[in-house]
Amino acid sequence: MPISEQPSGAKTTQKKVPSLAELEHTSWQQLASAPESEQDPFKFMTVATCTSKGADARMVVLRQVDAGRKYVWFHTDARSEKVIQLEAFPTATLLFWDNKKQLQLRLMVETRLHTDDYVADDQWRALWTGNRKLYLSELKPGTEQPTPYPGFPVHFGENLPTEQESEEGRKNFAVIECRVLSMEYLHLSRAGQTRAFFQYEPESKMVWLAP
Template identity: 30%
Template structure:
């Protein structure tokens, strides 16, 4: 089975190796399709999904990391129900990757502090707003004068921005890998329980 120009996939181990490589690339390269996955949470009994930026991945710990505003709805949603799902899609390879597990929000601990140090100055501005994400506003975007009044002065105010910063860490225990092909789709499923893995090819 040929995957891409050089990568060959013929076993379930190949699927895992290929998936880990793509996820690591998604963290390092903002042009990679896996850089912007979709994260789904539960808002009561309704699903809620949005695009996030993949900030970290560990194949050893099976963890995915993204950042968010601590006041955003997804934070309270995860605190109420930690079950989440991630969707990655590579349009050139026609590859879909779904990862499911449990998430935890970090705000005032070593994990949050470590991630905060990686946030650039230009990105820290996203955590300087006086109002919470999703709050109503009168215009489609902030005018330059509003920007200068509301956010820019706080760029150097480390505590003000830092208190609005949160890290979402998900440990996944299920993965669904689907390769779309004109000659026939190929799909594999993985389930981890402690250190044991159950993997199999399944009907697409």
């Protein structure tokens, strides 16, 4: 029905449909600001990896994003299972979910491990002692224990290590650099779902997908 013929009081709720380029831009903007935001659900992501037995997944903190070059970084213990898996199978999927916005992002990435180089040194230097404490574990993550173990020497309890004590964790610290090969966007809505695919490598491409 033409707008002029609509019953009085009826509202036209025609929303401007964002372009593929706009969706891609706003997604990367949210990713880029998430590491500095306590509230943004994109501050946490699920990292899905391949293993010789199948698949594995776990939550990690998104530490850094380069929206221009399409890189993201997270931190982990160099002795952890995920590092062993990523060394054998460097591709991974990073999964984000924003419940408020009803938005899922899936980033397909190629990972690179940094332990003894300037990348790891720089990120370690910027890490406060509360985070460094997590790398003081005397035990390889995932080893079986007769009793619960807090993940750092028990004498620290709730206290923070000194800057000097925290340096003991450097040898266990790893940065995982993720080069984003492609990103999939999915927005849920009663008015219709929006699904789009953005490829960066081997060549750039943007396309709508059927949800």
